[in-house]
Amino acid sequence: SPLLLFANRRDVRLVDAGGVKLESTIVVSGLEDAAAVDFQFSKGAVYWTDVSEEAIKQTYLNQTGAAVQNVVISGLVSPDGLACDWVGKKLYWTDSETNRIEVANLNGTSRKVLFWQDLDQPRAIALDPAHGYMYWTDWGETPRIERAGMDGSTRKIIVDSDIYWPNGLTIDLEEQKLYWADAKLSFIHRANLDGSLRMVMVVVVIVVVMMMVVGMILLVGMILVVGMVLVVGMMAVVVVLVVLVLVVVLVVVVWQKVVEGSLTHPFALTLSGDTLYWTDWQTRSIHACNKRTGEKRKEILSALYSPMDIQVLSPERQPYFHTRCEEDNGGCSHLCLLSPREPFYACACPTGVRLQDNGQTCKADEVVTDRQRPQVPSTLPACVDAS
Known part of the structure:
Protein backbone atom coordinates (compact mmCIF):
# COMPACT_ATOMS: atom_id res chain seq x y z
CA SER A 1 0.00 0.00 0.00
CA PRO A 2 1.31 3.49 -0.80
CA LEU A 3 2.90 5.80 1.71
CA LEU A 4 1.56 9.32 1.49
CA LEU A 5 3.94 12.15 2.28
CA PHE A 6 2.16 15.42 3.04
CA ALA A 7 2.74 18.88 4.45
CA ASN A 8 0.55 19.85 7.39
CA ARG A 9 1.73 23.45 7.89
CA ARG A 10 3.25 22.82 11.32
CA ASP A 11 4.89 19.55 10.27
CA VAL A 12 5.51 17.07 7.45
CA ARG A 13 3.96 13.63 7.88
CA LEU A 14 3.66 10.12 6.46
CA VAL A 15 0.61 7.87 6.43
CA ASP A 16 0.15 4.34 5.06
CA ALA A 17 -2.93 4.71 2.86
CA GLY A 18 -3.70 0.99 3.10
CA GLY A 19 -2.95 0.53 6.76
CA VAL A 20 -5.45 -1.04 9.14
CA LYS A 21 -4.92 1.70 11.69
CA LEU A 22 -4.64 4.96 9.82
CA GLU A 23 -2.34 7.11 11.90
CA SER A 24 0.19 9.55 10.53
CA THR A 25 3.86 9.62 11.48
CA ILE A 26 5.63 12.94 11.87
CA VAL A 27 8.71 13.25 9.66
CA VAL A 28 9.70 16.71 10.87
CA SER A 29 7.89 18.97 13.34
CA GLY A 30 8.15 22.50 14.69
CA LEU A 31 7.61 24.12 11.30
CA GLU A 32 6.06 27.51 10.71
CA ASP A 33 4.10 27.15 7.48
CA ALA A 34 5.04 24.08 5.42
CA ALA A 35 3.22 24.28 2.09
CA ALA A 36 4.78 22.29 -0.75
CA VAL A 37 6.62 18.99 -0.35
CA ASP A 38 8.52 16.55 -2.56
CA PHE A 39 11.20 13.91 -2.25
CA GLN A 40 14.17 12.16 -3.86
CA PHE A 41 13.42 8.50 -3.22
CA SER A 42 16.86 7.14 -4.09
CA LYS A 43 18.49 9.26 -1.37
CA GLY A 44 15.63 9.26 1.13
CA ALA A 45 15.58 13.05 1.00
CA VAL A 46 12.48 15.13 1.72
CA TYR A 47 12.18 18.74 0.58
CA TRP A 48 9.54 21.28 1.57
CA THR A 49 8.81 24.98 1.34
CA ASP A 50 8.04 27.12 4.37
CA VAL A 51 6.06 30.20 3.36
CA SER A 52 6.44 31.99 6.70
CA GLU A 53 10.20 31.48 6.77
CA GLU A 54 10.44 32.16 3.02
CA ALA A 55 12.68 29.15 2.58
CA ILE A 56 13.11 25.70 1.05
CA LYS A 57 14.41 23.08 3.46
CA GLN A 58 15.45 19.44 3.50
CA THR A 59 15.83 16.45 5.79
CA TYR A 60 16.32 12.70 5.41
CA LEU A 61 14.00 9.80 6.14
CA ASN A 62 15.04 6.82 8.26
CA GLN A 63 17.95 8.69 9.78
CA THR A 64 17.63 9.11 13.53
CA GLY A 65 18.18 12.70 14.47
CA ALA A 66 18.57 13.82 10.86
CA ALA A 67 19.09 17.57 10.85
CA VAL A 68 16.95 20.03 8.94
CA GLN A 69 19.07 21.77 6.32
CA ASN A 70 18.45 25.04 4.53
CA VAL A 71 18.43 24.72 0.75
CA VAL A 72 17.22 28.16 -0.38
CA ILE A 73 16.86 30.97 2.15
CA SER A 74 16.98 34.16 0.07
CA GLY A 75 14.85 35.78 -2.59
CA LEU A 76 11.69 33.83 -1.72
CA VAL A 77 8.39 35.32 -0.56
CA SER A 78 5.65 32.76 -1.06
CA PRO A 79 7.10 29.49 -2.44
CA ASP A 80 3.84 27.63 -3.02
CA GLY A 81 4.99 24.90 -5.40
CA LEU A 82 7.95 22.52 -5.34
CA ALA A 83 9.06 19.63 -7.56
CA CYS A 84 12.14 17.43 -7.45
CA ASP A 85 13.72 16.32 -10.72
CA TRP A 86 14.93 12.94 -9.50
CA VAL A 87 16.70 12.23 -12.79
CA GLY A 88 18.53 15.50 -13.41
CA LYS A 89 18.89 16.09 -9.65
CA LYS A 90 17.35 19.55 -9.61
CA LEU A 91 14.72 21.41 -7.62
CA TYR A 92 12.04 23.46 -9.36
CA TRP A 93 9.73 25.81 -7.50
CA THR A 94 7.09 28.50 -7.97
CA ASP A 95 6.65 31.70 -5.98
CA SER A 96 3.19 33.28 -6.13
CA GLU A 97 4.43 36.64 -4.79
CA THR A 98 7.58 37.16 -6.84
CA ASN A 99 5.74 35.50 -9.75
CA ARG A 100 8.72 33.41 -10.74
CA ILE A 101 9.58 29.83 -11.55
CA GLU A 102 13.13 28.86 -10.63
CA VAL A 103 15.49 25.91 -10.72
CA ALA A 104 18.62 25.00 -8.76
CA ASN A 105 20.75 22.04 -7.82
CA LEU A 106 19.39 19.92 -4.98
CA ASN A 107 21.60 21.81 -2.55
CA GLY A 108 20.32 25.17 -3.78
CA THR A 109 23.42 26.17 -5.76
CA SER A 110 23.50 27.49 -9.35
CA ARG A 111 20.05 28.99 -8.93
CA LYS A 112 18.36 30.19 -12.11
CA VAL A 113 15.12 32.07 -12.82
CA LEU A 114 13.43 30.23 -15.70
CA PHE A 115 10.26 32.33 -16.00
CA TRP A 116 9.37 35.70 -14.54
CA GLN A 117 7.21 37.30 -17.23
CA ASP A 118 3.50 36.65 -17.87
CA LEU A 119 3.09 34.91 -14.53
CA ASP A 120 0.41 35.86 -12.02
CA GLN A 121 0.40 33.70 -8.89
CA PRO A 122 1.90 30.43 -10.14
CA ARG A 123 1.16 27.66 -7.69
CA ALA A 124 1.50 23.89 -8.24
CA ILE A 125 4.30 22.48 -10.36
CA ALA A 126 4.88 18.94 -11.70
CA LEU A 127 7.64 17.37 -13.76
CA ASP A 128 7.84 14.73 -16.50
CA PRO A 129 11.61 14.21 -16.79
CA ALA A 130 11.27 11.35 -19.28
CA HIS A 131 9.93 13.82 -21.82
CA GLY A 132 11.69 16.92 -20.49
CA TYR A 133 8.53 18.86 -19.64
CA MET A 134 7.36 20.82 -16.63
CA TYR A 135 3.75 21.84 -15.88
CA TRP A 136 2.36 24.48 -13.56
CA THR A 137 -0.91 26.08 -12.54
CA ASP A 138 -1.49 29.83 -12.42
CA TRP A 139 -4.50 31.15 -10.51
CA GLY A 140 -4.10 34.87 -11.12
CA GLU A 141 -6.50 37.08 -13.07
CA THR A 142 -6.22 34.76 -16.07
CA PRO A 143 -6.20 31.26 -14.55
CA ARG A 144 -4.48 28.63 -16.65
CA ILE A 145 -2.17 25.64 -16.82
CA GLU A 146 1.07 25.96 -18.75
CA ARG A 147 3.71 23.60 -20.05
CA ALA A 148 7.35 24.23 -20.89
CA GLY A 149 10.60 22.40 -21.31
CA MET A 150 12.47 21.85 -18.06
CA ASP A 151 15.21 23.97 -19.62
CA GLY A 152 12.79 26.90 -20.02
CA SER A 153 12.04 26.27 -23.71
CA THR A 154 8.79 25.80 -25.66
CA ARG A 155 6.47 27.50 -23.17
CA LYS A 156 2.79 27.03 -23.99
CA ILE A 157 -0.64 27.49 -22.37
CA ILE A 158 -2.47 24.15 -22.49
CA VAL A 159 -5.62 24.87 -20.41
CA ASP A 160 -7.24 28.30 -20.11
CA SER A 161 -11.00 27.72 -20.28
CA ASP A 162 -13.41 26.66 -17.53
CA ILE A 163 -10.65 26.99 -14.97
CA TYR A 164 -10.75 29.27 -11.93
CA TRP A 165 -8.70 28.25 -8.87
CA PRO A 166 -6.32 25.56 -10.14
CA ASN A 167 -4.55 24.32 -7.03
CA GLY A 168 -3.16 20.79 -7.15
CA LEU A 169 -1.43 19.26 -10.15
CA THR A 170 -0.03 15.79 -10.75
CA ILE A 171 1.04 13.63 -13.68
CA ASP A 172 0.16 10.02 -14.39
CA LEU A 173 3.55 9.01 -15.77
CA GLU A 174 2.36 5.61 -16.98
CA GLU A 175 -0.72 6.75 -18.87
CA GLN A 176 0.61 10.23 -19.69
CA LYS A 177 -2.33 12.10 -18.21
CA LEU A 178 -2.51 15.37 -16.32
CA TYR A 179 -4.76 15.79 -13.27
CA TRP A 180 -5.58 19.03 -11.52
CA ALA A 181 -7.90 20.22 -8.76
CA ASP A 182 -10.03 23.35 -9.07
CA ALA A 183 -11.05 24.68 -5.64
CA LYS A 184 -13.72 27.02 -7.00
CA LEU A 185 -15.41 24.40 -9.16
CA SER A 186 -14.75 21.71 -6.50
CA PHE A 187 -13.84 19.30 -9.29
CA ILE A 188 -10.82 17.23 -10.23
CA HIS A 189 -10.08 17.25 -13.95
CA ARG A 190 -8.04 15.05 -16.26
CA ALA A 191 -6.57 15.70 -19.70
CA ASN A 192 -3.83 14.61 -22.03
CA LEU A 193 -0.47 16.25 -21.41
CA ASP A 194 -1.15 18.74 -24.19
CA GLY A 195 -4.46 19.75 -22.60
CA SER A 196 -6.64 17.82 -25.06
CA LEU A 197 -9.40 15.30 -24.26
CA ARG A 198 -10.27 17.07 -21.04
CA MET A 199 -12.83 15.52 -18.71
CA VAL A 200 -14.06 15.85 -15.14
CA MET A 201 -13.09 12.89 -12.97
CA VAL A 202 -14.39 13.62 -9.47
CA VAL A 203 -17.72 15.28 -10.10
CA VAL A 204 -20.70 16.26 -8.05
CA VAL A 259 -21.94 12.97 -0.74
CA GLU A 260 -20.38 12.99 2.70
CA GLY A 261 -16.71 13.81 2.24
CA SER A 262 -17.24 15.22 -1.26
CA LEU A 263 -14.99 17.94 -2.60
CA THR A 264 -15.22 21.23 -0.75
CA HIS A 265 -11.81 22.86 -1.18
CA PRO A 266 -9.37 20.44 -2.87
CA PHE A 267 -5.81 21.68 -2.63
CA ALA A 268 -3.16 19.18 -3.72
CA LEU A 269 -3.31 15.76 -5.36
CA THR A 270 -1.15 12.80 -6.26
CA LEU A 271 -1.71 9.24 -7.48
CA SER A 272 -0.52 5.67 -7.19
CA GLY A 273 -1.64 2.88 -9.48
CA ASP A 274 -5.35 3.34 -10.11
CA THR A 275 -5.94 5.55 -7.09
CA LEU A 276 -6.00 9.32 -6.87
CA TYR A 277 -5.35 11.04 -3.53
CA TRP A 278 -6.00 14.64 -2.56
CA THR A 279 -6.01 16.99 0.41
CA ASP A 280 -8.98 19.16 1.29
CA TRP A 281 -8.61 22.43 3.20
CA GLN A 282 -12.17 22.65 4.44
CA THR A 283 -12.59 19.08 5.69
CA ARG A 284 -8.94 19.04 6.88
CA SER A 285 -8.55 15.55 5.52
CA ILE A 286 -7.08 13.32 2.81
CA HIS A 287 -9.37 11.52 0.36
CA ALA A 288 -9.01 8.91 -2.38
CA CYS A 289 -10.92 7.59 -5.39
CA ASN A 290 -10.44 5.61 -8.58
CA LYS A 291 -8.44 7.75 -11.00
CA ARG A 292 -10.43 6.66 -14.07
CA THR A 293 -14.00 6.76 -12.81
CA GLY A 294 -13.94 8.96 -9.70
CA GLU A 295 -15.74 6.14 -7.88
CA LYS A 296 -14.81 4.21 -4.72
CA ARG A 297 -14.47 7.44 -2.80
CA LYS A 298 -13.10 7.14 0.72
CA GLU A 299 -11.53 9.22 3.44
CA ILE A 300 -7.94 8.24 4.25
CA LEU A 301 -7.14 10.54 7.17
CA SER A 302 -9.08 13.25 8.98
CA ALA A 303 -8.79 15.79 11.81
CA LEU A 304 -5.54 17.18 10.44
CA TYR A 305 -4.25 20.63 11.30
CA SER A 306 -4.06 22.00 7.76
CA PRO A 307 -3.21 19.51 4.99
CA MET A 308 -1.35 21.09 2.12
CA ASP A 309 0.76 19.43 -0.59
CA ILE A 310 0.82 15.64 -0.90
CA GLN A 311 3.00 13.05 -2.67
CA VAL A 312 3.06 9.26 -2.97
CA LEU A 313 6.42 8.22 -1.52
CA SER A 314 7.28 5.39 -3.90
CA PRO A 315 10.01 4.45 -6.41
CA GLU A 316 7.24 3.96 -8.99
CA ARG A 317 6.66 7.72 -8.89
CA GLN A 318 10.32 8.31 -9.71
CA PRO A 319 11.36 5.74 -12.34
CA TYR A 320 15.01 5.78 -13.34
CA PHE A 321 16.28 6.28 -16.87
CA HIS A 322 19.63 7.33 -18.25
CA THR A 323 20.26 10.90 -19.40
CA ARG A 324 23.21 12.72 -20.90
CA CYS A 325 23.34 14.91 -17.78
CA GLU A 326 24.65 11.91 -15.83
CA GLU A 327 27.79 11.82 -17.98
CA ASP A 328 30.13 14.55 -16.80
CA ASN A 329 27.10 16.81 -16.18
CA GLY A 330 26.43 16.79 -19.91
CA GLY A 331 29.64 18.74 -20.41
CA CYS A 332 28.00 21.72 -18.70
CA SER A 333 30.01 23.85 -16.31
CA HIS A 334 26.97 24.51 -14.12
CA LEU A 335 23.36 23.47 -14.79
CA CYS A 336 22.46 20.55 -17.03
CA LEU A 337 18.70 20.76 -17.57
CA LEU A 338 16.51 18.17 -19.25
CA SER A 339 14.77 19.29 -22.42
CA PRO A 340 12.02 18.03 -24.77
CA ARG A 341 14.18 18.99 -27.75
CA GLU A 342 17.18 17.10 -29.09
CA PRO A 343 19.72 16.37 -27.70
CA PHE A 344 17.20 16.35 -24.80
CA TYR A 345 19.30 18.43 -22.45
CA ALA A 346 20.64 21.97 -22.35
CA CYS A 347 23.37 23.71 -20.40
CA ALA A 348 22.36 26.77 -18.40
CA CYS A 349 23.93 29.29 -16.05
CA PRO A 350 22.85 30.84 -12.76
CA THR A 351 20.75 33.99 -13.13
CA GLY A 352 22.93 36.93 -14.15
CA VAL A 353 25.63 34.76 -15.72
CA ARG A 354 25.88 34.30 -19.48
CA LEU A 355 26.56 31.10 -21.35
CA GLN A 356 29.58 31.14 -23.65
CA ASP A 357 29.24 30.52 -27.36
CA ASN A 358 30.21 26.87 -26.91
CA GLY A 359 26.82 26.33 -25.24
CA GLN A 360 28.38 24.58 -22.27
CA THR A 361 30.47 26.93 -20.17
CA CYS A 362 29.35 29.90 -18.10
CA LYS A 363 31.56 32.97 -18.42
CA ALA A 364 34.23 32.57 -15.76
CA ASP A 365 34.55 36.29 -15.01
CA GLU A 366 30.83 36.50 -14.20
CA VAL A 367 30.52 33.43 -12.01
CA VAL A 368 30.54 34.10 -8.28
CA THR A 369 30.63 31.64 -5.42
CA ASP A 370 27.66 31.12 -3.14
CA ARG A 371 29.49 33.01 -0.40
CA GLN A 372 30.03 35.97 -2.72
CA ARG A 373 26.63 35.88 -4.35
CA PRO A 374 24.18 38.56 -3.15
CA GLN A 375 20.60 37.67 -2.40
CA VAL A 376 18.44 37.14 -5.47
CA PRO A 377 15.99 40.06 -5.46
CA SER A 378 12.32 39.28 -5.04
CA THR A 379 11.52 41.27 -8.19
CA LEU A 380 13.35 41.60 -11.47
CA PRO A 381 13.25 44.85 -13.45
CA ALA A 382 11.69 44.66 -16.88
CA CYS A 383 14.98 45.53 -18.59
CA VAL A 384 16.85 42.54 -17.13
CA ASP A 385 17.33 39.48 -19.28
CA ALA A 386 16.58 36.61 -16.89
CA SER A 387 17.69 34.00 -19.35
Missing part, protein backbone atom coordinates in the same frame (compact mmCIF):
# COMPACT_ATOMS: atom_id res chain seq x y z
CA VAL A 205 -23.03 14.41 -10.40
CA ILE A 206 -25.04 13.30 -7.37
CA VAL A 207 -25.93 16.92 -6.71
CA VAL A 208 -27.41 17.27 -10.18
CA VAL A 209 -29.27 13.97 -9.90
CA MET A 210 -30.71 14.86 -6.52
CA MET A 211 -31.81 18.27 -7.76
CA MET A 212 -33.64 16.53 -10.58
CA VAL A 213 -35.23 14.09 -8.13
CA VAL A 214 -36.38 16.88 -5.81
CA GLY A 215 -37.69 18.81 -8.80
CA MET A 216 -39.69 15.81 -9.98
CA ILE A 217 -41.09 15.28 -6.49
CA LEU A 218 -42.19 18.91 -6.28
CA LEU A 219 -43.72 18.77 -9.76
CA VAL A 220 -45.67 15.60 -8.99
CA GLY A 221 -46.70 17.09 -5.65
CA MET A 222 -48.05 20.22 -7.27
CA ILE A 223 -50.07 18.14 -9.71
CA LEU A 224 -51.48 16.07 -6.85
CA VAL A 225 -52.33 19.17 -4.83
CA VAL A 226 -54.20 20.77 -7.72
CA GLY A 227 -56.01 17.53 -8.44
CA MET A 228 -57.05 16.99 -4.84
CA VAL A 229 -58.26 20.56 -4.45
CA LEU A 230 -60.58 19.94 -7.34
CA VAL A 231 -61.69 16.44 -6.29
CA VAL A 232 -61.36 15.86 -2.54
CA GLY A 233 -60.87 19.07 -0.57
CA MET A 234 -58.41 20.98 1.56
CA MET A 235 -57.85 18.33 4.27
CA ALA A 236 -56.44 15.89 1.77
CA VAL A 237 -54.30 18.68 0.34
CA VAL A 238 -52.75 19.29 3.78
CA VAL A 239 -51.96 15.58 4.13
CA VAL A 240 -50.33 15.50 0.70
CA LEU A 241 -48.24 18.59 1.50
CA VAL A 242 -47.02 17.06 4.78
CA VAL A 243 -46.05 13.84 3.02
CA LEU A 244 -44.35 15.84 0.27
CA VAL A 245 -42.27 17.80 2.78
CA LEU A 246 -41.25 14.59 4.56
CA VAL A 247 -40.18 13.01 1.28
CA VAL A 248 -38.08 16.04 0.34
CA VAL A 249 -36.43 16.06 3.78
CA LEU A 250 -35.67 12.35 3.45
CA VAL A 251 -34.13 12.88 0.01
CA VAL A 252 -31.94 15.70 1.35
CA VAL A 253 -30.76 13.59 4.31
CA VAL A 254 -29.91 10.67 2.03
CA TRP A 255 -28.10 13.02 -0.34
CA GLN A 256 -25.99 14.43 2.50
CA LYS A 257 -24.97 10.90 3.51
CA VAL A 258 -24.12 9.92 -0.05
